[in-house]
Structures are given as structure tokens and as C-alpha cells.
Amino acid sequence: MGRFGFVGRRLVQMVPVAIGITIIAFFLIHLIPGDPVVVILGSHYTTAGAAHLRAALGLDKPLWTQYLYFMGNLLHGNLGDSIYYEQPVLNVVLDRVEATLWLVVYAALLAALIAVPLAIYAALHRDGVVDQIIRGTFMVTLAMPSFWVGIIFILVLSVSLHLFPVTGFGDNLVDHLWHLFLPALTIALGFTAVLIRSLRNSILTVLRADYVDTARAKGLPWRLIMRRHVLRNALLSTVTIFGVNIAFLIGSTVIVENVFAVGGVGQLLVSAIQQRDYAVVQGITLLFALFVVAINLLVDVIYAVLDPRVSYD
Amino acid sequence: MAVEVADPGAAMVARIAGGTARRRRRRLRNWPLLAGAILLGLVALACLAAPVLANHDPLTQDLLNPAAPPFSPGHLLGTDAPYGRDVLSRLLYAGRIDLLIGFGGTGVTVIVGSFIGLLAGYYGGRIDSVLMRIVDVFFAFPFLVLVLAIVAMLGPSLLNIFIAIWAVSWVSYARIIRGETLVAKKQEYVLAARALGYSDLRVMLRHILPNVFSAALIFSMADAVGNILLGSALGYLGAGVPPPTPEWGSMIADGETFMVTAWWVPTIPGLAIVIVGVALSLLGDGLADLLRPNA
Numbered sequence: 292m293g294r295f296g297f298v299g300r301r302l303v304q305m306v307p308v309a310i311g312i313t314i315i316a317f318f319l320i321h322l323i324p325g326d327p328v329v330v331i332l333g334s335h336y337t338t339a340g341a342a343h344l345r346a347a348l349g350l351d352k353p354l355w356t357q358y359l360y361f362m363g364n365l366l367h368g369n370l371g372d373s374i375y376y377e378q379p380v381l382n383v384v385l386d387r388v389e390a391t392l393w394l395v396v397y398a399a400l401l402a403a404l405i406a407v408p409l410a411i412y413a414a415l416h417r418d419g420v421v422d423q424i425i426r427g428t429f430m431v432t433l434a435m436p437s438f439w440v441g442i443i444f445i446l447v448l449s450v451s452l453h454l455f456p457v458t459g460f461g462d463n464l465v466d467h468l469w470h471l472f473l474p475a476l477t478i479a480l481g482f483t484a485v486l487i488r489s490l491r492n493s494i495l496t497v498l499r500a501d502y503v504d505t506a507r508a509k510g511l512p513w514r515l516i517m518r519r520h521v522l523r524n525a526l527l528s529t530v531t532i533f534g535v536n537i538a539f540l541i542g543s544t545v546i547v548e549n550v551f552a553v554g555g556v557g558q559l560l561v562s563a564i565q566q567r568d569y570a571v572v573q574g575i576t577l578l579f580a581l582f583v584v585a586i587n588l589l590v591d592v593i594y595a596v597l598d599p600r601v602s603y604d
Numbered sequence: 605m606a607v608e609v610a611d612p613g614a615a616m617v618a619r620i621a622g623g624t625a626r627r628r629r630r631r632l633r634n635w636p637l638l639a640g641a642i643l644l645g646l647v648a649l650a651c652l653a654a655p656v657l658a659n660h661d662p663l664t665q666d667l668l669n670p671a672a673p674p675f676s677p678g679h680l681l682g683t684d685a686p687y688g689r690d691v692l693s694r695l696l697y698a699g700r701i702d703l704l705i706g707f708g709g710t711g712v713t714v715i716v717g718s719f720i721g722l723l724a725g726y727y728g729g730r731i732d733s734v735l736m737r738i739v740d741v742f743f744a745f746p747f748l749v750l751v752l753a754i755v756a757m758l759g760p761s762l763l764n765i766f767i768a769i770w771a772v773s774w775v776s777y778a779r780i781i782r783g784e785t786l787v788a789k790k791q792e793y794v795l796a797a798r799a800l801g802y803s804d805l806r807v808m809l810r811h812i813l814p815n816v817f818s819a820a821l822i823f824s825m826a827d828a829v830g831n832i833l834l835g836s837a838l839g840y841l842g843a844g845v846p847p848p849t850p851e852w853g854s855m856i857a858d859g860e861t862f863m864v865t866a867w868w869v870p871t872i873p874g875l876a877i878v879i880v881g882v883a884l885s886l887l888g889d890g891l892a893d894l895l896r897p898n899a
Contacts, residue, residue: 311741315750322757430889434881436833438840439856439874446863542746546837560749561841564756576753580744587744 297595301588308584316577317361320348320569331569335374370577371570375563380574384556390460390471391555394544397471398478403529406483410490411517411525417495429484437543441477441550448473458552474551478543485539486532493528497521527597534590538583637890643883647876651699658693662850665689671866684855684869685862691855691869695876698850701762703880705835706828709769713827716770717777718820722808724778725785735778742775751834752843760846765838769831776827777820784816818895825888829881836877852877 323330328341328350345351349360364371370380413422432440449457461470497503497520506516533540541557548557556575563571650657659678666688674682674691681691724735742750754768788794789812797807838844839853847854852873859869 307737308740308744311738312744315741315745319753319757322754324759430885431878431882434829434833434878434885436836436840436853436856436874436877438837438853439870439877442856442860442863442870443874446867450864538744538746542748545746545748545752546841549841560752561843564752564841564843569757572753572756576745576749579746579749583744583746 298588298592301591305584305588309581312577312580312584313362313365314358316573316580317358319573319576321354323569327569330567331374333374333567365577370574373563373568373571375566375568375571380570383571384559384575384578387554387556387559389555390553391544391548391557393460393467394471394474394478394548394553394555395540397468397475398482398540398543399533401475402479402482402486403533405479406486406490407525407529409483410487411494411521413487414491414494414498425487429487432480433484435481437477437481437546438550440480441474441547444473444477445550460554471553474547474553477547477550478540481543482536482540485536486529489532490525490528494521494525497524527594530590530593530597534587534594537586537590538579541579541583634890634893636886637894640883640886640888640890643879644887647699647880647883648703651696651703654693654696654700658690658696660690660693662689662694662697663848671862671869673866674868674872681872682866682868684859685866691872694850694855695852695873698852698855698873699876699880701845701849701851702832702835702853702877704762705765705769706832706880706884708766709773709831709835710824710828712766712770713773714777714820714824717774718781718813718817720774721778721781721783722785722813722816725782726789726804726808726812728786732782736782739775739778742772743779745772747772747830748834748837752838752841755838755843760838760843762845765835765844769834773827773831776823780819780823781816784819785812788812788816818891822888822892822895825884825891829884832877832880832884836873 320327320331327348328344329336332340332344347360349357352360368381370384372378373380373383376383409425413425416422444455445457448454455473456470459470461467500520503516503520506520507513544555545557545560547553548555549561552558556578560572560575563569563575666683667686668688669676669679669683670688671685672679672683672688674680676682679690679692681695683690684694720735724732750772751765751768754771755764758764758767785808794807794811797811802811835844836851836853836856839851839855840857842854842857844853845851855873856870859866859871859873863870
């Protein structure tokens with residue numbers, strides 16, 4: 292069983308969380324003041340349509356029955372229908388998922404690329420001038436709203452210097468990388484601060500460990516020690532930190548996709564809110580949360596694979 | 605000072621006698637606390653005194669003078685485009701809203717979340733499992749997305765923003781305080797209190813809470829920054845405080861269209877957010893140094 296038992300156990304632990312997520316998503320629609328059917332249909336209201344929606348949502352039945360309707364639909368991949376696009380919510384979301392996934396991965400990679408070298412340097416030259424500058428700079432970036440940073444980037448790099456396109460997603464691989472660079476950088480900037488702080492701390496902890504002293508006593512070259520012990524543990528921490536912060540990364544895409552008009556799920560969420568397309572709002576919220584849980588499971592598995600000391604509990 | 609190590613007694617006396625000077629020096633070394641507190645105090649004071657400091661009404665439009673640059677006569681920070689409203693006045697009044705969101709959001713969630721964390725940590729067992737499962741569920745949602753969805757359903761207003769933040773943000777404190785309580789409840793003072801027959805509530809509130817609260821307090825600074833960023837993000841996306849009430853995020857959104865011709869309109873509110881955020885971070889770092897000097 293071993294490691295597969297670990298995965299199995301984590302999957303079982305996830306079930307109540309997943310159910311809890313669906314409960315919260317379910318209750319979102321019921322927060323709407325007034326008659327949900329009237330509000331949902333908005334200007335598309337017809338008596339026949341209203342009756343149909345009322346039956347589909349089971350609004351005349353007790354609450355827990357409605358929840359069962361909701362879950363039943365969910366398990367068949369039915370997240371409801373978008374009033375604005377007149378298509379199933381799932382289709383509308385899947386059309387835009389590619390851009391958002393690209394953005395999230397790109398941002399994560401950029402953040403890691405920036406943070407890991409800086410954190411290592413900061414840890415090795417602890418409390419030196421560069422360390423203080425790095426920590427100070429990123430304390431400031433942590434306070435910067437991502438939409439503001441994005442606007443400044445557009446102003447300076449796109450409009451004035453014409454280095455990057457302002458909006459859009461691009462058509463092929465290289466185009467994607469070019470169009471998404473600024474949005475990904477904007478997200479990464481907010482995330483790098485957290486990453487550097489945690490990484491620096493864990494590297495400092497590793498550097499104090501017994502086995503590093505042993506390695507140095509054995510006369511191993513510093514590069515080897517860094518690569519074999521420090522870097523490996525640092526990477527392990529990075530993976531965990533990403534797992535913990537994946538929710539934040541996804542949340543950032545909502546803002547940044549709007550600033551840069553990337554055409555992903557985040558932008559869809561905001562336009563759905565403006566269009567009062569409640570089914571889409573509910574569906575995206577649900578999907579985001581389930582995605583976060585899935586990523587956390589993945590991170591736990593990767594961690595178990597990389598770190599043989601993980602206890603299987 | 606000619607105190608030799610050879611006389612440890614005298615050294616000790618000198619150390620104790622010179623205590624005040626050492627304490628004063630240590631406090632000055634904790635400059636983040638001071639700097640953060642002063643900066644935050646200045647900003648809060650300025651926003652509170654908005655009716656006095658602002659020389660224009662934040663809502664009054666001056667269509668004859670749109671997009672005036674900073675240091676124009678009568679408009680220290682210029683006017684916005686295309687309405688010609690005074691940026692400084694709007695900035696100060698908007699600050700009230702954003703600071704209110706930051707502190708009001710954090711204030712309530714600190715109390716509620718900490719209490720739930722205390723309950724979970726103290727009682728353990730099934731109560732702990734259930735509460736922490738609920739916490740895990742909330743943590744799966746990106747906070748912005750959940751707050752956005754709740755405000756979207758309830759309708760944009762300051763109260764609904766508060767409701768959404770309160771409903772979502774308490775989980776961070778619950779998790780932090782629960783962890784601290786698990787450690788604290790094994791300490792002797794807790795065992796002593798329980799042996800003396802004090803009620804659970806009294807042990808939790810009068811004995812454990814004062815010792816674990818520093819963790820929540822330090823985190824609350826970062827949380828306040830987060831709430832301000834959250835509130836301004838809602839304003840930027842058009843889902844926050846409805847216009848024409850000025851709010852830093854919506855000011856940035858309004859100015860975005862004119863960022864090339866009137867760069868100060870979106871830039872200045874952003875700077876305000878950064879300044880407040882840095883002040884709170886400094887305050888948090890200073891508090892961490894003060895309350896947990898070993899960390």
C-alpha cells in the first residue's frame with residue numbers, strides 16, 4: 292500500500308471538503324434577495340421560462356431536496372445555464388479555461404524563477420544590505436494592488452515603450468508567452484513576496500541543520516552542499532507554498548485578466564457579475580474551489596513522492 | 605564605564621541599574637513599529653479630517669477644468685477626467701471607506717475567528733474536527749472569488765462588503781488560534797486553572813486567550829492590508845461601493861481610461877493604497893518583534 296495508501300487516505304479526507312464546497316456554492320444562489328427566479332431571468336423573464344426554472348431548481352421543494360437536485364445536476368456535469376450566453380455554464384467556462392490555465396502556470400513559473408535565486412541569496416547573505424533591500428522592496432510590492440501594478444505596466448511597457456501587447460491571449464505558443472508575460476508578471480509580483488519570505492526562512496532552517504554541518508566537516512564543496520541539501524529542501528518548501536497559495540493565485544487571475552482583457556475564466560466571472568448571470572457566477576466559484584482542492588491533493592502527492600520521510604497518516 | 609568582567613556582581617548590578625537605558629535602546633531598534641504607527645496614524649488622521657482638509661467637495665464636478673495636473677491652482681493633486689473632480693478631496697474621502705473596510709473587516713473577524721479557534725483547540729475531539737473541516741472548506745475558495753460572489757448575490761453596498769468579508773475571513777484566525785491553543789492547553793497554568801475548578805469559558809478567555817492573542821494580533825495587520833486590497837479590488841471591478849461614492853479602487857478604474865493623458869488620476873489612489881499597506885506591514889513587523897522577540 293505505502294504511498295498509494297497515502298493518496299487514498301487523502302482522497303477520502305477530501306470528500307467532506309468537496310461536499311462542503313458544494314454546499315456553500317449551493318447557498319450562494321439563495322443569498323439573492325427577492326425571488327431568485329425573477330432575479331436570475333432578469334430581462335429574459337417569461338412566465339413559461341420562470342415555471343421551467345422553478346421546476347429545474349426545485350424551488351417549491353424543501354431546501355435539502357433542492358440541494359439534492361443541485362448535487363444530482365453537478366454529478367452529471369450540469370452547472371446550470373448561462374442566461375447571457377444561452378449555453379450551459381460548463382461550456383461557457385471550458386471555452387475560456389485555456390487562457391486562465393496558461394496564466395496561472397506562467398505566473399507560478401515566473402514567481403519561482405524570481406523568488407528562488409533571490410531567496411537563496413538573501414539567506415546566504417543574511418541581514419546584509421542586499422537582503423534588507425530585497426525584503427524591503429517586496430514588503431512594498433505586497434501592498435500594491437494587482438490591478439494598479441497591471442495598469443502601471445500597461446502604461447510604461449505597453450503604451451510608452453511598445454514592448455508588449457496590451458490585451459488578449461495570442462494565437463500560438465510564442466504569441467501566448469508574449470501576450471501573457473505582463474499579466475503573469477503582475478500576478479507573480481504579488482506572490483513573489485510571500486514566496487521569498489517563506490523560502491528564505493526554510494533555507495535558513497536547513498542551513499542550521501546537523502547534516503549541513505556534517506557535510507561541511509567532511510569537506511564537501513559548498514556548491515555540492517547547496518545543490519544536494521539546501522536546494523532540494525528549498526524546492527520541497529516551494530512546492531508546499533504553491534499548494535497553500537494556489538487559491539490566492541487563482542483569485543489574482545480574476546483581477547489581472549480584467550486589467551489585461553485576457554479572455555479567461557476570471558474575466559468571465561466579472562462580466563457575469565455585471566450581467567447578473569448568477570448561474571455562471573455560482574458555477575465558476577464552485578469550479579475554482581474544486582480546482583484548489585485538486586491542486587492541494589496533487590501537491591501532497593508530489594511532496595510524498597519527493598520526501599521519503601512523510602508520515603502516512 | 606569601567607566595569608570589569610572580573611567582578612560579576614558589579615556587572616550584574618550595573619546591568620540592572622542601567623535597565624532603563626537598555627530598554628530605551630531596544631525600543632528604538634524596533635523602528636518598524638514606530639514608523640508604521642506614525643505613518644498609519646497620519647493617514648488615518650488625514651482621512652478622518654477630510655471635511656476639514658479637503659478644500660473641495662469630492663462629488664462636485666468642474667467640467668471646465670477636467671484632467672488638471674497636480675499642483676494646479678486650487679487642486680494640489682489635480683482633477684480627474686472627465687469630470688474635473690478634485691483628486692485630493694476624493695482621495696481623503698475614499699480613504700475613509702477603504703480604511704473602514706480594512707479595520708471593520710478585520711476587527712470583527714479577529715474576535716469571531718479567535719473565539720472559534722479557542723473552542724476548537726480547547727475542546728479538541730469531534731468539535732475540533734468539525735470546525736476545522738469547515739475551515740478547510742472555506743480555505744478552498746479564493747477569498748476574492750467568494751467575497752465577489754457573495755457581494756454579487758447580495759448587491760453592491762458597503763454593508764454587503766462587510767458581510768461578505770466577515771463570512772469568509774474568520775477562518776484564518778480560527779486556524780491560527782486553534783494551533784496556539786493546542787500548545788497552550790498543555791501548559792501548567794492551564795492545568796492549574798482547571799484543577800482549581802474554573803469553568804471552561806473562564807479558562808479559555810482569561811487564561812489561554814491573553815497568551816495566544818499575540819499571534820492573532822500580528823496576523824491582523826496583514827489581514828487588514830488584505831481587506832483593503834480586497835475592498836479596492838471590488839471597487840475596481842465595479843462590484844464594490846456604488847458610485848459616485850469615492851473609493852480608491854473605483855478611482856483607479858475611472859482613471860484607467862485616461863491613464864495616458866492624465867496619469868495621476870489612476871496612479872495617486874494606488875499610491876495611497878501602497879502607503880497604507882506599507883504602514884500596516886511595518887506595524888505588523890514591529891509588533892512581531894515586540895511580542896515575539898525570539899522569532
